[in-house]
Structures are given as C-alpha cells and as structure tokens.
Amino acid sequence: MWRDNLRGIYSIALKDMKTYYLKPPSVSWGIVFPTAWILAFYLRNPRGFEELVPGLIAMTILFSTTAAEAVVINFELRLGSLERLLLAPISLPAVLLGKVLGGAIFGLVMTVIVTTGSLVVLRTCPNLLHLLIIITPSLLVFSSLGALLCVLVKEVFEAQTLLNLPRFLMIFLCGVVYPVSAMPERLRYLAHAMPLTYTVDGLRRSFSTTGSTMVFADALVLIGFFLLFIFPAVKLLCKKFE
C-alpha cells in the first residue's frame, strides 16, 4: 500500500511538472516577479544587495511554489482530472502530497537557479547544509499553503486572490526587505506567526557564520507549519468527495 502511495506521489509530481509548472505563467511568477522586486531595491541601493539575497531566495521559494499550486487543484477539480487520480489505487492524502511535491520540486528548480545566480554575483559561499535544511521544509510549507487555500475555495481565481493576501503580507512583515527586529512589537508578533519569517531568518543565518542551532530551530518551526497546512488541506479535500 505505501509503495503504491509513494509511486502515486512521484508520478503525480512529475506529471504536474510537465503539464503545469514548466509553462511560461508559472516560470514568470516563480522567478521574474521576485527578481524584478529585488532589482528595484538593488537599483535604489546597490551596496546593500548582499543583505537582500536571503530575501530574494525566500521570495523565490514563496512565489515559485505557490505560482501554480494555488490553481492546479481547483483546475483539476473542475475538469474532473483530480477524480481520475482518485480512481487509481492510491489514497487521497497521497494524491494531495503528489500535488504539493510537484509545487515543491518546481520551487526547488527555481530556487537553485536564483541562489546559484546570486552566489556567482556575490562570490560568497554560504553554508550549503544550512541552506538545504531551510529551503527543503520551506518549499513544502508554501506548496502546502497553496494547496490549503486552493481547497478552501471553489473557483480558481478565488484561490489566487486569497493567496495574494498572505503572500504580500509576508513580503512586508517577514524580514524580506525590512528586518523583523526593527519592527514595532505588535508587528513582530504577527511576523512570527508567519512561516516566511523563519525561512528568511534561516537563510540569513546560512549566509553568516553564526547561529547554526537557530537554523535547526527555524527548520523545526517550518516543519510544524507544513503539518499545520497539510492536515486541514487533506481534510477539506476529503470533504469534497463525501
């Protein structure tokens, strides 16, 4: 049974990559938007680019994983394609995990491109293990957030609209362009309730030489967020097939 589920997760993730993610709209949302955003800050202050890199990577993770994830499930629900997956001998959580993994793999590809590009420009070498420890759960967190918001609504456009709220809130509040520590106390609390804060924090620590324990702590919090998003997403999807 678990073998069937693993095979299902893998097949669905690969199929989604082929059918949805490697298409211009996903690539543009995943890579062009964060790059344009950071470029705007860079042009304003070229000397501070190094400080913007963790934020750039974090935004790439956020936008690339959620670019298509937020529409894929509702799109397939409308076309009946999701039902086709559920007719296969795999469980419903495995189908959803396949979808989440598809988004995460696409995010990983985009993140590797942006990270490599940034490292070449900066000529720095972060702690690659720390980067991996932060990037992996982050990809799963934001992909599962996309899945959760997708199954919360009925229409494709509703999911995109709904997702823009946490996406833009996180850009401003989670330390992407403005340090969380410099924010008013109430906003700091709000920032710590959002997963991107831990992604940005972990990425910053990966680029510095201190705070390896905190990198692991950030990764644990991110795993917690993943579970927080994926369980209700499974539950809500099950409800659609009752």
Added chain:
Amino acid sequence: MSKEIVIQASGLTKFYGQILAVDHINFEVEKGEIFGFLGPNGAGKTTTIRMLTGLSKPTGGEASVLGFDVSSEIVKAKRYIGVVPETLNLYDELSAMDNLLFMAQLYGVPRAQRRERAEELLKTFGLDKRKESLFRTFSRGMKRALVIAAALIHSPEILFLDEPTVGLDVVAARSLRNLIGNLRQQGITIFLTTHYLEEADLLCDRVAILVGGRIVKTDSPRVLKAAAEDESVIEFSFGRETSGLLEDLSNKLLGVKIVAVDHDKVRIYGGTPTDVYADVFQFAKDKGMEIHSINSIKPSLEDAFIKVTGLSPVVMVVEKGGR
C-alpha cells in the same frame, strides 16, 4: 454451478444534504456479465458508480467490489477496476501516449510493460497514428476512446462505464458498443449506466431500472420485454402535434396508458384492441383529424420501461438533451 458475484450492494443509500439521491438499493453483478443501470438523468446512476468506485461515501447500506468493502477497502479494489467517467478527464496538455503512460505508472504497471501495453491499446482503439497528438486536439469520439483505453491500461477485471456513448455520433457510438461487446468476450465484467433504452437492450445481459434513486426492476432485457407482451401496444400517427391531445384522449380511453412518441404519434398500452381502435377512430372523427398510420407494436425494452416505471421514454431523451 453458482455464479461468482463481483459487485454487491445491500441497502446502499446516498443523501446529498437533504436530497436522497440513492434510496436503499440492492443488486448483484455476476462475473463476466454486462450489467446496466438504466434510468433518466437524476435517477442516481452516476451516484451509484461514484460510491462503488470510491469517489463518494455511502450514507447508508453496504457495497463490495470483488469482495472489498467500498467504505473501508476501496483502495485495494481499485487495482482491479477501471472507470470510464462521463467527463472526458484526461490531460489536454499530454499526448495520447503520455496520458496512457502516466496512467500505467499510476496503476503500477511494470515499467517494462507500460509502452507495449499503451501501444497495444492505441492500436485496438484506432489511435496509434495519433499517439503523439495532444489530447485536446482529439474529436469527442477519439477522446472517449482514449479515456476507455486509459481505464484498461492495467487490465482490470471490472470496467465501470458511465454513460459511455453520450455525445458521440452514431458511427462512434456503434463502434464503442462493439468494443464493449468485445471486452465482455475477454472476460471483463462491465457495469454501465445509460439512459439510452436501445443501448441497454443491445448490450446488457441484465438491467436494473432506476427511477428516483430506487431500483424498480432488475432482469434481463428479454424477460422484461416478455413481461410487457401481455398487454397490447398500438401506435397511432396523426400527422400533427399530439401533445395537446393527450388529456382529451385519456378522458376518452379509460383504463389504458397513453404515451406521446415523437411529436405526432401516441402509443396506447393495454385495453382490448378492438375497443382501442373504435375509441381512437371516434376521437379522431370528433376532432376532425386524420389517422396517418396504425401499428401494432412488438414490445421493446422501451415498452417494458414504460410498463415498469410509468414514465414516458421522452424523459430519457429530454433530460439529457437527446442525441
């Protein structure tokens, strides 16, 4: 020798909120037969298939497929069943071959056999020359054929077909019916739903007539038709619209069932033929109408359906938009 039962439903019930979609139905499907669910749109046919294939949870009762309980063990049963839903739900962005390969992977067909099996099915369905074409470029008939091919990729023991010929032209529908017949000869048990009476008559070994979520009769088309033979069926053609005349005609002819057929015909079930002829002639004379033709009808499954359900066969056509 007793037949092997592969699908069993007992008191199977489904509510959608307050709406009762399937009402305590009981039936059994034997191995190797074509079993049809016949009924108008909204009768509960698709809901039943969804429950049997794990896409919807029963509200009450029990059902099993190949001995696996549909509520608790449906994932195990899915290895051995193929499902052709009414919607053409393969992936537009993938080619015919890629769609089949994806399905083969999903169903655990060994890697070494996937391409060979897909090629074989594409050939069987006459799609081998278009195997690299995207699904979205296919005609409706070709799409339906590929959806069926996808359902057969893992060589299932049972094939569920939900309204397989809806939307197909006459030639494609006939070709599909031949194919369904061939699948049965290969030993595959087929459970199909249809609202086309002639389709059920042509294909099915047994049919369950479903109306308002309840099975009103289950038997072979032959037995159902034989049961309809004990009353006379006479068809009168008036050469003009008959829908406005039904009430007047019903008042004139008591103790019979009158059903409009096409736009200019009525079919009268029951009564003594001589009385029916006399009354209809008198009715036509009173109304100043001509009788264009009279036919004594050999009972069809349609007649059996009318007898069993009391519904006009028109509901079967009208509710699905006809063909």
